[in-house]
Amino acid sequence: MTDTPDTPQDEMGPHNEDMQFIAAEYALGLTPPEDAGMVQESLRSDPAFIAAVAQWQERFAVLVDDIKPVRPPRRARKRLKHRLFGAERRPLLQRAGTWQLISFAALAVAAWISLNDLTVDVGPDIPSFAAQLENADEGLTILAVYDPSRGGIVVSRTAGGARDGRVLEIWAMAEGAEPVSLGVLPDTLQVWVQIPDELALQAASLTLAVSDEPPGGSPTGAPSGDILAASAVSGL
């Protein structure tokens, strides 16, 4: 091992060399099968290892600079769109499985009723909208039901919550517009959120999203952390 004044020992020590090599090997796709378990574990739990992998990926990505772009066939775009969005034209009622639908509708009604005194008179022809924000990896499910009579959204956290030391922030977006914060979710399971008038006018075409943010919410006015879930609203 060679020590120079510019390379502190902890950065170039044998342990770090091992880690750097294993990270580079993973980034190259050369991890031997017998090391795969250890590498997977490190990728789940070792921030230094994850950072090292990311750094190697950043370095190696330069190797594709010399590869000249090649326009893919036009049909590729169509196929991709069809694969991702082809089935999305059907309304929510037909998309969800029966049991899922029943529980979803029951939750929606429960959420709606619990914040609506029976005195509120909503005619049957006033449309209402809902969105289910779900992230299976995080065990998070949030149900948002728009109440047209009051121009706001009932947000119910039906499963999961914020990450440790973090908060959940709710966003609404009109088509083609920047996301607007609806606020940070409190610890309570349910909250009433008023939405700005200009968004209320477009309630039927809103997309709602939830992001992971530092305490107090995003410092930038736009989602700054992971976007945990997003969904367009559907008619109820």
Added chain:
Amino acid sequence: MNRKKIEKMITRTALRDKTAFEALYDATSAKLFAVCLRVLNDKAAAEDAMQDAYVKIWNNAGRYRANGLSPMTWLITIARNTAIDRLRARRAGHMDLDIVETVLAAPGPTPEQAAVAASEAKKLVKCLDGLEQNKGEAVRGAYIDGQSYADLAARFDVPLNTMRTWLRRGLIALRECMSA
């Protein structure tokens, strides 16, 4: 390509904005297709790999910020790994490179670390060429052509274990050269 623009398109893709996703596709698909084509050397297979890559991009755009990569590196890494997984799909004992499963689980480098990595990265080609010739070629062979240790050992006519030791020395030297 403008980093901020691409980053914004990824963020909006995470917000389920189909128009932004299509714009991202239009801005980046020629590069990602070329990368897949280089790895797979077959137009139909490259088209399939590219499509799989964009499905992952659509499904995982929300986790983009967690990994600390620059936006083009994130996209290129997904495309390259998807193509290489396809290339090796029939090989036993291959570890799936699926970035979606792995790299995104915990916080990535800080912005400072990422900036250092980005400036270092520019030195890569020079440093790689400065390595004893075969070592640089081995790194390129693994990254761009998806060659395994067995492929590399056969190519340079050395035993498998020697190949690994050899590459290790090359990578450590590479890192020292880039951070110098």
